[in-house]
Structures are given as C-alpha cells and as structure tokens.
Amino acid sequence: MNATLKILHELRTIHGGFSHQPIREKDLDTILRAAVRAANASARQSYTIVVPGDEQRRDLNWVGAESLLFCVDFTRLIASAHAVGQSFDAASFLPFLTGVIDTTLAVQNAVIAAKSLGIDSLITNGVYRAGNVAKIRTILKLPHQHCFPLLLVCLGYPIADPGRRKGRLEELGIVHRGIYQRLTAGEVTKIVEQYDDPKRNMGLIENWTSLGFDHYLTWFFFQMEQGRRNSRSSQRACAGDTFVRVFPRSRNIGAVRQVGNR
Ligand SMILES: Cc1cc2nc3c(=O)[nH]c(=O)nc-3n(C[C@H](O)[C@H](O)[C@H](O)COP(=O)(O)O)c2cc1C
Numbered sequence: 001m002n003a004t005l006k007i008l009h010e011l012r013t014i015h016g017g018f019s020h021q022p023i024r025e026k027d028l029d030t031i032l033r034a035a036v037r038a039a040n041a042s043a044r045q046s047y048t049i050v051v052p053g054d055e056q057r058r059d060l061n062w063v064g065a066e067s068l069l070f071c072v073d074f075t076r077l078i079a080s081a082h083a084v085g086q087s088f089d090a091a092s093f094l095p096f097l098t099g100v101i102d103t104t105l106a107v108q109n110a111v112i113a114a115k116s117l118g119i120d121s122l123i124t125n126g127v128y129r130a131g132n133v134a135k136i137r138t139i140l141k142l143p144h145q146h147c148f149p150l151l152l153v154c155l156g157y158p159i160a161d162p163g164r165r166k167g168r169l170e171e172l173g174i175v176h177r178g179i180y181q182r183l184t185a186g187e188v189t190k191i192v193e194q195y196d197d198p199k200r201n202m203g204l205i206e207n208w209t210s211l212g213f214d215h216y217l218t219w220f221f222f223q224m225e226q227g228r229r230n231s232r233s234s235q236r237a238c239a240g241d242t243f244v245r246v247f248p249r250s251r252n253i254g255a256v257r258q259v260g261n262r
Pocket of ligand 1: 014015016122123125166
C-alpha cells in the first residue's frame, strides 16, 4: 500500500477524547492550504473556513486542540459580483447544493492533510442541529444571510488509541459494476448481517442485543424514528429558519420542508 492509501485507510474519528496537546501553527496552516486545494465548482469556492480563537472555542464548548468551521458561504461571491457591477444569485437551492459539495470536499482534504501530519479529527454536522446555529452565529459573528455553518472539523491528538477501526459496507450494495443493480431480498439480509457482525464493528453501539433488539439495524431505525418524533418541531424551526435566512427564496421551492425534516 502506498503512503497516500495508507493515510486514507488509517482515517478515523476521535469522538471527543482529544488530549491538550496543541497543534503547531505551521501544521494548521498546512491543513488550511490543503483544504482550499480541493476541487470546486466554477472557481467559486463557495465556502469560508472560520478558525475560532481559544475564547470562542471555549464559549462554544468545542473539543480538540483546534476547530475549523466550514460554512457554505456566498458573502464573498456576492461582494465580488457587486464590486464589478454584477450580481450573484445565491438565493436558491442549486447554488446551495454546489456549495455543499465544494465545502465537503474541502473538509475531507483538511482531514486527510491533518492525518498525514499525525493529527486526528472529528467531523460533525452538529453545528446546524437545533439550538446550535444561533449561538454559533452570535459568537463567531457569521453573516445572517448567505452563510450556513455546514461542518465542524475538530482537530487534535487522541488521549488514547481508539483501537479498532470502524467498518464499512464495501462492495455489496455500494459498488454497482456495469449497471445499477437493485439488491435481492437475500442480499439485503446479508447487509443486515454485516451490521450485526461484531467483527466488522460497523454500528454506533455494540449492546443492541442486551437492549432487546434482534438486529443492529432494528435498533438503529427504531431510535432514528423515536428521535425524529421527539425533535421534529424544534428541528424544523431551527434548520428551516436558518435555511430561509440563507436562501430567502427557498420558501417557494419546498426546500425548507426538506431540510427541516432531516
Ligand atoms: C456529516 C458527518 C457528521 C458526523 N457527526 C458526528 C457527530 O456529531 N458526532 C460524532 O461523534 N461523530 C460524527 N461523525 C463521525 C462519524 O461518526 C464517523 O465518521 C463514523 O462513525 C465512522 O468512524 P470513523 O471515521 O472512525 O471511520 C460525523 C461524520 C460525518 C461525515
């Protein structure tokens, strides 16, 4: 395996167990420079990366030695368009979708670059979950329109080695060679079994049998539904409001409902 593949296969998430070891300024710069090298649509780089100071990180309770907040952001594009007597229409779903792709690619570049320097990471989308967006906007002074906090990357060194890698579905149901192939009932059962197999280490929890579930996925979809019922109204309010603020015309295209129901 070459060095690049080794890094890709060694990527792992540290779920909060970061030590106090600081990240060198030089390494942080290297990570940021690698992030912005990611492919992006139409040379727009429809994102900003906010690197908060210690005070803001404390106020936001963010784990790790450094945090990078990746926002889908059209503020710079709009200002650039105005500077040359033009306009940029950011208020609809397609630019947002493209911005999400630009932003996510930059995130993955950052995480890979960090790993190549021996720095681990946690990616979280918790930044736009109910209750969080308003606080982040206030503390980091994000623009109220056209700027959507999409992903937070927490960087640092782990306190302890987390041990086994998390597993993935690899071939069956993931890679469709030739043409798209719908799974047979037997193949779906194999996927259920892959999640059940402790050796594969794929699930979010390991004790689903002791909780009374016959399969991991029974637990997973059951708790997803419970969570959705409990938080539906608050999530809709939060994500919907944020989305409308960022994309004022989105009320007309049904996107608010889509985002609010996640
Ligand atoms: C969009 C996204 C959101 C995530 N949100 C969280 C999160 O809120 N909390 C967390 O502990 N991990 C989060 N993760 C990390 C995943 O849990 C992790 O990637 C997955 O369990 C696989 O583990 P691995 O990265 O160690 O292989 C997130 C990952 C992605 C891509």
